[in-house]
Amino acid sequence: MKLRSVKGTADVLPEQQAAWRxxxxxxxxxxxxxxxxxxxxxxxxxxxxxxxSVGESSDIVVQKEMYVFEDRGGRxxxxxxxxxxxxxxxxxxxxxxxxxxxxxxxxLGPAFRxxxxxxxxxRQFHQVDYEVVGTDSALADAExxxxxxxxxxxxxxxxxxxxxxxxxxxxxxxxxxxxxREALEPRRSELSEVSVERLRLNPMxxxxxxxxxxxxxxxxxxxxxxxxxxxxxxxxxxxRRYLDAWGVPYQVDPAIVRxxxxxxxxAFEVHYEGIGAQSAIGxxxxxxxxxxxxxxxxxxxxxWALGVERLLDAMAEEGVLGTDKPxxxxxxxxxxxxAVAEAAELARRLRSKGRVEFAYxxxxxxxxxxxxxxxxxxxxxxxxxxxxxxAVWELKDLASGEQRAVSEAELFALLESPA
Ligand code: HAM
Numbered sequence: 119m120k121l122r123s124v125k126g127t128a129d130v131l132p133e134q135q136a137a138w139r140x141x142x143x144x145x146x147x148x149x150x151x152x153x154x155x156x157x158x159x160x161x162x163x164x165x166x167x168x169x170x171s172v173g174e175s176s177d178i179v180v181q182k183e184m185y186v187f188e189d190r191g192g193r194x195x196x197x198x199x200x201x202x203x204x205x206x207x208x209x210x211x212x213x214x215x216x217x218x219x220x221x222x223x224x225x226l227g228p229a230f231r232x233x234x235x236x237x238x239x240x241r242q243f244h245q246v247d248y249e250v251v252g253t254d255s256a257l258a259d260a261e262x263x264x265x266x267x268x269x270x271x272x273x274x275x276x277x278x279x280x281x282x283x284x285x286x287x288x289x290x291x292x293x294x295x296x297x298x299r300e301a302l303e304p305r306r307s308e309l310s311e312v313s314v315e316r317l318r319l320n321p322m323x324x325x326x327x328x329x330x331x332x333x334x335x336x337x338x339x340x341x342x343x344x345x346x347x348x349x350x351x352x353x354x355x356x357x358r359r360y361l362d363a364w365g366v367p368y369q370v371d372p373a374i375v376r377x378x379x380x381x382x383x384x385a386f387e388v389h390y391e392g393i394g395a396q397s398a399i400g401x402x403x404x405x406x407x408x409x410x411x412x413x414x415x416x417x418x419x420x421x422w423a424l425g426v427e428r429l430l431d432a433m434a435e436e437g438v439l440g441t442d443k444p445x446x447x448x449x450x451x452x453x454x455x456x457a458v459a460e461a462a463e464l465a466r467r468l469r470s471k472g473r474v475e476f477a478y479x480x481x482x483x484x485x486x487x488x489x490x491x492x493x494x495x496x497x498x499x500x501x502x503x504x505x506x507x508x509a510v511w512e513l514k515d516l517a518s519g520e521q522r523a524v525s526e527a528e529l530f531a532l533l534e535s536p537a
Contacts, residue, residue, distance in 0.1 A: 126233070126241030128427075137439050141273065141426055145226055145246045148269045152261070154222035154248060159204040161228065165196035171203035171408055173379020175320030183231040197230035200378070201247035202405065202421060203412070209251060210414030219252030219417070226426075238396030238428050246429075248402075249421035251409065256353050259384040259404060259420050260360030266388055266400055266422050267366050273429060274438030275390065278399065280367065282386045283343055283374030284354040285322070285403070290347045291382070294340075295321045301339055308335050326375045336373075343372035350383050357384055380405040384420065390432040399432055400424035445537045448529065449495035450476035450511075451486030453502030460501060464511075464526065472533030491516060499529060 123129060130138055146156070165186050172178045178199045185197040198204050205223055208214075214221050225247045233239050248265060250258050263280060270278050285291060298321035306314055309324070313332045316323040325336055346354065361368055374385045385403035393399075402422025410416040433439045448468065450461035461476035468474040477489055483500060490498035499511035510523040513532070524532075 124241065126235040126239075128240065128242075133441075136441065136443075137430055137433065138426070140440065141246065141429060142226060144269055144272050145224065148265060148272060149222075149224040149246075149248055152222065152265055154224040154250075157205060157208060157223045157225050158227070159198075159201065159208050159225060161230075162195050162197050163204050163207060165194045167207045167412065168196050168199060168203050170411055171206070171378075171380055172199065173320075175316065175323060176378045178231060178378070180315065180319065181233075183233055185230050185232055199231045200229055201225050201227075201245055201423060202249060202378075202380070202408070205247070205249050206251075206409045206412050206414060206419070209409060210412055215252070215415035215417060220258060221251045222249070223251070224248045236396065237394040238425075238431060240427060244426035245423040246426060247421065247423040249419060251419040252417045254404075254406060254418040256356035256384075257360060259353075259357045260364070260366075262402065262420050262422055263357070263361060263368070263384075263386055264364055264366045266386075266402070266424065269424065270388060270399065270429070273433055274440075275429075275432055275436055277392065277436060278388055278390045278432070279369055280386060280388050281371035281374055282357070282361075282368045282384070283371045284346055284350055284383050285342055285375065285381050285385050286346045286350045287382055288407075290342075290345065290350055291322065293347075294342055294345045297340065297345065298322065298324065302335070305335055308332075320379065322375050323377075325373045326377070341372035342375070343370070353383050376401060376403060380408045380411075382406055386422070388424070390428070390435075392435045393428060393431045396428065398425070399428045443537070444494060444496065445472060446497060446533050446535070447473045447493075447495045448475075448533060449486075449490035449493055449498045450474065451481050451483070451490065451498055451500040452477060453480065453483060453486070453500055453505075455480050456506070457501040460506075464529070468529060468533060471530055474533070487514065487516070497532065499524070 168184060178184055184199050188194055228242050228244050230242050232241055250262060267280055302317050302321060308331055310327060310329040310332050313324045313327050376385050381403040383404040387398045387401040389397045390399045391397055400422055404420040406418035409419060450465055452458040452461045458480060465474040465476045475493055477486055486500060487498055496516055498514045498516060501511050505512055510525055513524045514521045
């Protein structure tokens with residue numbers, strides 16, 4: 119039997135790494151320049167960290183998407199389904215509340231959810247995550263949205279849309295949920311099975327249903343944004359004013375409901391049409407209260423995560439994925455047996471300057487050049503008896519066909535010169 123990768127996981131092959139690196143570099147630049155420090159947290163934690171955070175009505179818990187397992191010591195652990203919970207656990211554990219506030223953190227890495235696999239929905243996926251802890255200012259919300267927008271824009275996307283809404287303060291949510299219960303209970307029979315369950319756990323999540331029957335019912339209802347309390351409405355308007363002033367485009371989405379329970383006030387998503395049903399390339403919002411829930415200080419926070427696979431899919435759709443820009447790549451061709459060891463030895467030294475490969479056996483000139491070409495070299499250098507006598511290598515530029523005898527020093531210089 120041939121072994122295969124687990125469904126919903128993927129390998130990132132050498133030719134795909136450049137695009138991944140672009141995402142990582144852009145994240146580091148954009149978020150680092152905004153004052154965020156990179157944090158690496160473990161890929162698994164006590165399951166409690168996530169169970170407490172994401173909430174009992176989140177898809178992750180309701181649909182049993184968390185990879186929970188018991189280790190040999192009988193501890194109940196879980197692979198991280200997202201970063202926020204682990205980052206807040208780390209924030210509390212390292213007493214980061216004593217650092218100058220707000221503290222901005224970012225992270226990048228894999229996350230795991232046992233989902234129904236489809237385009238854009240995987241069981242191991244990657245997120246770029248950004249969190250700001252220690253300010254309840256609407257300015258931090260606007261800045262977070264702006265940074266997500268900037269990162270996506272810097273990666274070359276043009277067709278993305280920010281959808282901005284508010285889920286209100288906890289008391290607004292409670293009032294809205296009570297309203298929904300009252301409106302929806304008499305119509306239970308018209309709702310899908312999932313929505314009936316959501317109605318029981320967290321009625322607001324019914325709004326997230328893609329079911330047509332559900333949508334017909336929902337269409338007649340007030341949205342969370344129609345029923346915000348005074349304070350959360352003022353906060354929402356303030357976030358909008360900043361974004362307007364900065365020229366960050368967004369659409370108000372009065373019915374935005376996020377899949378995790380910890381949100382309050384600002385909630386937003388970044389969508390990219392054209393990558394299938396899973397069009398959310400990112401999402402986030404404010405989650406005041408979560409840190410305290412995990413045993414940390416009572417500090418407000420806001421953040422977001424972008425899905426790297428969906429970002430790359432969108433970049434491919436938009437034709438901005440780009441390719442690895444090869445610098446100089448040299449291939450050494452030994453024309454006789456003595457030159458094999460010479461090539462290996464020279465390659466070893468030249469590699470302090472750049473990419474150098476060599477043939478592991480004597481090659482005829484034509485075969486050696488073909489090898490160099492196949493391996494993606496930009497230049498080949500050949501060596502046989504006549505070159506040895508003159509202490510040179512015969513250098514060939516594979517693009518122009520130009521050829522000349524060069525010294526070792528010139529090969530070092532070649533690799534050092536800009537592409
Ligand atoms: P989320 O909306 O669950 O939020 O995930 C954020 C992004 O991760 C999604 O928009 C999507 O691009 C990507 N994503 C999620 N699940 C999958 C999957 N199964 N396959 C591929 N991509 C996926 C969070 O995770 C929050 N922790 C964001 C946050 C940070 N809120 C505050 N701070």
